[in-house]
Amino acid sequence: MHLGRGPGGPGDPVNPSVVMSSTFHQGGANPYGRDGNPTWEALEEVIGGLEGGEALVFASGMAAIAAELETLPVGAPVVVAGDAYSGTRRFLTDVAGRGRLRFQTVDVADTSATLAACSGPHGLLWLESPTNPLLAVADLPALIAGARERGWNVAVDNTFSTPLLQRPLDFGADVVVHSATKWLSGHSDVVLGAAVTRSEEVVAALRNRRSLHGAVAGPWEAWLTLRGVRTLAVRLDRAQANAAELARRLDAHASVTRVRYPGLENDPGHERAAAQMRGFGAMLAFEVRGGAPEAERVATATRLATAATSLGGVETLIERRGRWQGEEALPPNLLRVSVGIEDVEDLWADLDAAIRAGTASA
Ligand SMILES: *Cc1c(COP(=O)(O)O)cnc(C)c1O
Numbered sequence: 001m002h003l004g005r006g007p008g009g010p011g012d013p014v015n016p017s018v019v020m021s022s023t024f025h026q027g028g029a030n031p032y033g034r035d036g037n038p039t040w041e042a043l044e045e046v047i048g049g050l051e052g053g054e055a056l057v058f059a060s061g062m063a064a065i066a067a068e069l070e071t072l073p074v075g076a077p078v079v080v081a082g083d084a085y086s087g088t089r090r091f092l093t094d095v096a097g098r099g100r101l102r103f104q105t106v107d108v109a110d111t112s113a114t115l116a117a118c119s120g121p122h123g124l125l126w127l128e129s130p131t132n133p134l135l136a137v138a139d140l141p142a143l144i145a146g147a148r149e150r151g152w153n154v155a156v157d158n159t160f161s162t163p164l165l166q167r168p169l170d171f172g173a174d175v176v177v178h179s180a181t182k183w184l185s186g187h188s189d190v191v192l193g194a195a196v197t198r199s200e201e202v203v204a205a206l207r208n209r210r211s212l213h214g215a216v217a218g219p220w221e222a223w224l225t226l227r228g229v230r231t232l233a234v235r236l237d238r239a240q241a242n243a244a245e246l247a248r249r250l251d252a253h254a255s256v257t258r259v260r261y262p263g264l265e266n267d268p269g270h271e272r273a274a275a276q277m278r279g280f281g282a283m284l285a286f287e288v289r290g291g292a293p294e295a296e297r298v299a300t301a302t303r304l305a306t307a308a309t310s311l312g313g314v315e316t317l318i319e320r321r322g323r324w325q326g327e328e329a330l331p332p333n334l335l336r337v338s339v340g341i342e343d344v345e346d347l348w349a350d351l352d353a354a355i356r357a358g359t360a361s362a
Pocket of ligand 1: 060061062063085087128132157159160178179180181182191192193
């Protein structure tokens with residue numbers, strides 16, 4: 001709430017201003033708007049403070065992910081969660097197809113299989129936990145320590161959890177990336193990304209990639225994210241409480257065949273999540289009776305929850321992830337919900353009615 005504001009003297013504005021300038025008077029630290037901007041720096045102070053490292057903001061989550069992967073030497077091996085963010089997997093498929101990197105997918109909930117895949121020098125283990133959209137929980141402390149023992153570096157996409165629920169740098173990860181488009185900005189009105197690290201070498205490499213690729217954030221987007229992130233704690237508390245209640249009720253619903261939410265005691269990731277997270281988050285997924293048509297009908301029958309992709313905003317979003325290219329391996333009847341901060345009874349009435357209507361013929 002208070003980072004990124006400077007000490008402030010009498011009469012100074014409490015909030016940093018949005019600095020709309022492509023160039024700066026010579027002689028200062030920032031020569032040019034593709035290399036730095038005071039609004040980015042205010043946001044970097046906040047995100048860096050939350051994750052416990054030095055942050056750099058990027059044009060999008062994918063820009064931060066691409067910058068990190070582009071720092072790897074040609075031919076480097078990458079081991080990645082099989083249900084990691086689809087854009088990350090598409091990026092890896094693209095660069096692997098051109099011989100730039102090699103990659104292998106693993107089930108990150110399986111610690112020994114994941115570590116067994118980390119063999120050979122100069123590799124990168126790419127983790128997400130909980131994963132998107134299956135909500136599998138990886139044993140972050142064990143995987144990070146094991147990979148580093150093998151001489152591998154570890155990157156964690158912490159978009160789903162946010163630094164309020166887990167801080168991968170504290171477990172020894174080399175770099176954390178964020179789609180700040182999601183929980184950090186929190187209002188579905190910004191596309192922005194960030195990378196955070198404790199290594200000066202990594203900061204320098206990422207800063208260089210950011211300037212060379214030109215994948216820079218607009219100052220206005222950075223300012224909106226700065227504004228949004230100040231309420232992250234209260235948004236997440238409310239969304240998380242809603243998610244826990246909805247998960248419990250969905251689990252008992254006659255037309256729901258499976259609920260995935262690490263906060264449920266019967267969830268396979270529950271114990272791990274309880275050990276390494278300060279809360280179970282506000283993302284959940286459930287499978288409805290029937291197949292893809294029934295799930296599509298449920299998603300589009302909701303009136304309060306919006307049928308749309310993305311996550312982390314104040315409003316509840318629902319989608320059938322299997323409708324996307326590259327997501328064919330997912331259960332076709334799986335719906336992912338990004339739970340918002342609406343009244344939980346309103347949300348339940350909406351979901352319950354949509355599930356009944358959508359699965360009536362199944
Ligand atoms: C959305 C998302 C991304 C990509 O971020 P953009 O801001 O859309 O580029 C990366 N990882 C996860 C987990 C995401 O949900």
